[in-house]
Amino acid sequence: MNKSIIVLVLLIVFCKKTYAQNDPNLILGKEDESELSFHVYDSLIIKKDYLKLEEVKNDTPENLMRSILSASSQEWIDYNTLGGSIKSSKRKEDYFVKIKQMSIDKNYIKLIHKVSLLINNTPTEIIKFxxxxxxxxxxxxxxxxQKVNDRWYKVSNNTTSNLSIIVMRLKTNVLIELFSGKTSNILTKELYNAINSGGYMDLSKLENIFFSWYSPLKKNEKLNLFIDSKTW
Structure with missing residues (x-):
């Protein structure tokens, strides 16, 4: 069973700066308040379930993930991407041959957690896997x-956006503690206090603090505590 962990209101103060530079096809809003939900998946496995594009609906984020893994043609990748062929990543034929030959049971995606929010009233989900x-x-x-006209799309170049890097690298339990404020760890509590004010979470502050752990000098104590060792 999948379990929903937290719903809160946070202040988005950096979407325009971060996404406009790296994801020109992402639908954007101005700096605004947004309700955010954080969801932890309980061993949800995504496999290459679709054999042809005609089977695909992309009516949920999870079904879009299935479609992304199943995509065995450039047309299919374009279909999954917000902006279609103009914005989609381009693959060579040998890639699609590997996808078609890939073992369903030995190659799959395990969903870990996701952040859901609205950007310019557009449903947006950031999924770690x-x-x-x-x-x-x-x-x-x-x-x-992002969900547009009742269909979910993958946003191209999303791994370059700072928020997706943060959602991917931070441990699930750390995100739970940051969103809930319930933690017994001193360093986590310090981080929570630094990014929260007046009942809002300031994502620009989280972004600045997060990247300060890497530069100019690595802060190994915080990296070991906060960062998932499986991430790059």
Whole structure:
């Protein structure tokens, strides 16, 4: 069973700066308040369930994830992408051959957690996952998805957006504690207090603090505490 953890109101103060530069096809709003929900998946496995594009609806974020993993043609990738062929990543034929030959049971996606919010009144979800591949180590990833006209789309170049990097790298339990404010760890409490004010979470502050752990010098104590070791 999947379990929903937290719903809160936060202040989005950095969407315009972050996404406009890296994701020109992402639907944007001005700086605004938005209700955010955080959801932890309970062992939800996504497999290559679709055999042809005609089977795909992309009516939920999770079904879009199935479609992304199943996509065996450039047309299919375009269909999954907000902006279609103009914005989609381009793959060569040998990639699609591998997808078609890929073992369904040995190559799949395990969903970890997601953040759901509205950007300019557009439903947006940021989903963290592990891609389990045959004979290789698990690969972490994070997709930004948006719902337009009752269909979900993958936003291209989403891994370059700062929020998706944060959602991917932070441990699930750390995000739960940051969103709820319930923690016994001193460093986590300090981080919570630094990014929250007046009942709102300031994502621009979280972004600045997060990247300060990496530069100019790595803060290994905080990286070891907060960062998922499976992520890049």
């Amino acid at each position: 592990y891609f389990k591949q045959e004979n290789t180590k698990d690969v972490s990833g994070c997709y930004v998805l």
